[in-house]
Amino acid sequence: MQQVRPAWRDGHFRARVVTVKKLSTDMLEVLLMPERSWPTHVAGQHIALTIEINGRLTTRVFTIASGANTRQKEKQIRLVTKVKAQGALTPYLHSCVPNQWVNISAPMGKFIWPKVKKPLLMIAGGSGITPFIAMLDDAVNNAQLHHTQVHLLYFAKPDEHVLLNELSAFSKRCEHFTYDVLTKQKDGDVEAHLCNFANAHWLVCGPHAMFEQVESYAKTINVPVSSEHFAALPVVSNTSLTENETFSLVHNGQSLAIDNQQTLLSQLQQAEQPVTYGCGMGICHQCQCVKKRGVVRDTRTGELSDSAEQLIQLCVSQAVTDLEIQL
Ligand code: FES
Missing domain, CATH: 3.40.50.80 (Nucleotide-binding domain of ferredoxin-NADP reductase (FNR) module)
Structure with a gap:
């Protein structure tokens, strides 16, 4: 499939790089031409952009810096981003070349022109x-x-x-x-x-x-x-949780001791377990996996899951009980 449709990935849309241009010392403009099936955005929304860096897929979230009119007229969308020297993706955007295929998500987000009658x-x-x-x-x-x-x-x-x-x-x-x-x-x-x-x-x-x-x-x-604001939201504290409790996380037949303070994603990474992830802040869903049993807490809202089998996002989940997941 990759040979017929380069960068084809189930659950993603494809886009061609049109140009990558420097706007200032550390700001870059990237023009992308999404494939026709991409659902047009509403101005103010963002997308998750995935590119392959050293053989590994890396995803970050960017707001689209152009209107839906421009997408309709020119078939293009524009991203404008600061290049972070230690960033996982932005330092590699320079090396994207025209016509290269990348993956993008459907547009997301509710930060759009409000329907109000005020200035x-x-x-x-x-x-x-x-x-x-x-x-x-x-x-x-x-x-x-x-x-x-x-x-x-x-x-x-x-x-x-x-x-x-x-x-x-x-x-x-x-x-x-x-x-x-x-x-x-x-x-x-x-x-x-x-x-x-x-x-x-x-x-x-x-x-x-x-x-x-x-x-x-x-x-x-x-x-x-x-x-x-895209920074991960502060962890909601839940006073009913005992501090620093240790639980076991069973995944793919292995067992790992984890605490209830850090996210499941960061603890799996520290234990060097192979885990897929992207934005690290609950947006792109790349870290989604099946929880077979146990209760997790959503770090953004403090909400507790039930104990049955369900999909969870590792980057915004903390253990509340022993857990079993399928990576
Ligand atoms: S890594 Fe993007 S949602 Fe978890």
Whole structure:
């Protein structure tokens, strides 16, 4: 199958690399042409991108930085990402060549243009600008921006703002869209800029610390917030669990001693067990496996599973009892 349809993988879509371009010292733009069966995204959604690195499939999640209109017209989607020197995937994106096939997931996520009749305040930190570029791209083309007042606060380190020419073009095309290009060093924290927008619906995408600041300020003045942040959510503590208990994890006929503090994925990795995984944060489902018996806790919500056979995601599961899984 791989010879007839390169990069064909069950449960994935394929996309061809169109170009990979440097936007700044550490920001890259990747244009992809998804195969025709890929279900078009809604601006603001993300995908899991899988590429083969040294014979091993590696997956990371990226927001699509272009609107659905662009996908329809040009058959392409765009990813814009920061290259992390120690990253598992982004340092290898440079070496992707035009026409190379990669795998992508269906579009995911609920961080999209909200259906509200209020002005919008978009708050972006660093590469968190990408969903807003996609939303504005569609809003300008669909005339949404002609009915809604939108202001963007775009924070990044000095000289690390990207796609400024696109923001400028959006504001020229539509007088309802305005934006500020800000740095913490010069303009202060995000909080200092929020008080003028108490009548708006806020959307925030950026580092966790920024999200927390915005969320806590929004609570004090009772403003609705939609957010997107990809860092793994903090583990929910459950006081009914005894600290540092040890359980046994039976998998494929072997038994491993595990604790109830770390995720199953990290403990299987530490024990050098062969385990498939991707994003490590509960999004891509590559670490999904069958739990045959036992109870696990979802680290994102604190929710407990039942003890029957069911699918679990190793990267967001902790042991609550002895477990048996099928890898
Ligand atoms: S590794 Fe992506 S969901 Fe677990």
